[in-house]
Amino acid sequence: MAEYVLFTESTADLTAELAQQLGVEVLPMLFSLDGKEYNNYPDNRELDPHDFYDALRAGGMSTTSQINQATFEDAFSPVLEAGKDILYLAFSSGLSGTYHSACLAAEELREKYPERTVRVIDTLQASMGEGLAVYYAATLKNEGKSLEEVADWFDANKMRVCAWFTVDDLMFLKRGGRLSGAAAVAGTLLGIKPVLHVDDEGHLIAMEKVRGRRASLDGLVKHFAASDVPPAEQVVFVSHGDCLEDCQYVADRCKALGAKEVHIGTIGPVIGAHSGPGTVALFFLGAKR
Numbered sequence: 001m002a003e004y005v006l007f008t009e010s011t012a013d014l015t016a017e018l019a020q021q022l023g024v025e026v027l028p029m030l031f032s033l034d035g036k037e038y039n040n041y042p043d044n045r046e047l048d049p050h051d052f053y054d055a056l057r058a059g060g061m062s063t064t065s066q067i068n069q070a071t072f073e074d075a076f077s078p079v080l081e082a083g084k085d086i087l088y089l090a091f092s093s094g095l096s097g098t099y100h101s102a103c104l105a106a107e108e109l110r111e112k113y114p115e116r117t118v119r120v121i122d123t124l125q126a127s128m129g130e131g132l133a134v135y136y137a138a139t140l141k142n143e144g145k146s147l148e149e150v151a152d153w154f155d156a157n158k159m160r161v162c163a164w165f166t167v168d169d170l171m172f173l174k175r176g177g178r179l180s181g182a183a184a185v186a187g188t189l190l191g192i193k194p195v196l197h198v199d200d201e202g203h204l205i206a207m208e209k210v211r212g213r214r215a216s217l218d219g220l221v222k223h224f225a226a227s228d229v230p231p232a233e234q235v236v237f238v239s240h241g242d243c244l245e246d247c248q249y250v251a252d253r254c255k256a257l258g259a260k261e262v263h264i265g266t267i268g269p270v271i272g273a274h275s276g277p278g279t280v281a282l283f284f285l286g287a288k289r
Contacts, residue, residue, distance in 0.1 A: 002117070004085035004147040006138055009067060009098060011091040012131040013239050013265050016043035022138035027075055030065040031269045040270050049266045053242035053277040062273035066098040072105035076118065080109060085117040087147050089134050093122045094202030119151050124202035127271045128237035129163035129283040135235065162286040163198040164223045166216035168243070168278025195219040200289055217246055220282040221253040228287035231258035241267045241279035250282055
């Protein structure tokens with residue numbers, strides 16, 4: 001069986017410790033804050049997430065950039081030259097062009113290294129939903145599964161990764177074009193909090209509207225409790241936009257329901273630029289999304 005390397009990008013929001021533990025290579029995505037550009041590394045070496053979210057709270061503006069084809073080729077080429085294959089799990093094509101760039105790079109590299117395998121898979125997920133998908137792939141890899149076995153398992157199971165979000169500030173959804181200005185203002189005045197999920201095409205979709213922050217957090221847990229997969233078999237990921245206490249509340253509720261493992265992480269600047277401070281997201285497996 002050929003040796004291979006598992007890649008993803010920083011939108012998976014894996015902590016540096018977990019990425020190292022899993023043996024996953026994480027490519028940083030670019031973001032800017034008030035005109036200054038940063039790389040989003042898992043260890044947050046260029047900008048602390050708390051400082052990023054504080055800047056957003058103060059009115060700072062952030063934009064993000066996808067990984068381009070040349071960056072992928074530069075990252076993948078040394079691995080292929082070393083005689084190893086590549087399995088790349090990409091940020092949702094419904095939210096970014098990064099997957100397309102990776103596909104173009106893979107096509108170019110297959111011609112240059114015809115004896116090597118470069119396989120690119122669209123996770124159709126974001127944040128730690130992408131991270132949870134990578135977690136399962138890495139676990140299978142570390143159990144000795146081949147690239148083809150992991151990729152085939154992933155293709156068969158990626159639509160089982162369930163992702164549920166809530167946001168604290170509706171104006172960030174408005175800025176990202178996911179909510180009208182009138183709805184954002186009205187919802188803010190009424191204390192309305194949306195419960196969103198990632199659909200089968202990898203887009204963020206508002207599913208419910210509840211009144212009050214605690215109700216929105218309970219709404220996330222409600223969907224976990226309704227999963228077809230028993231909690232005792234679940235590895236749960238919970239991520240947050242600089243609101244650890246609320247994230248811990250959701251994590252504790254999942255533990256109380258019997259979740260096997262619960263991992264907490266921070267929503268990085270690339271996702272956080274669009275979801276804003278106060279976002280909490282919950283990820284787990286189900287029979288379907």
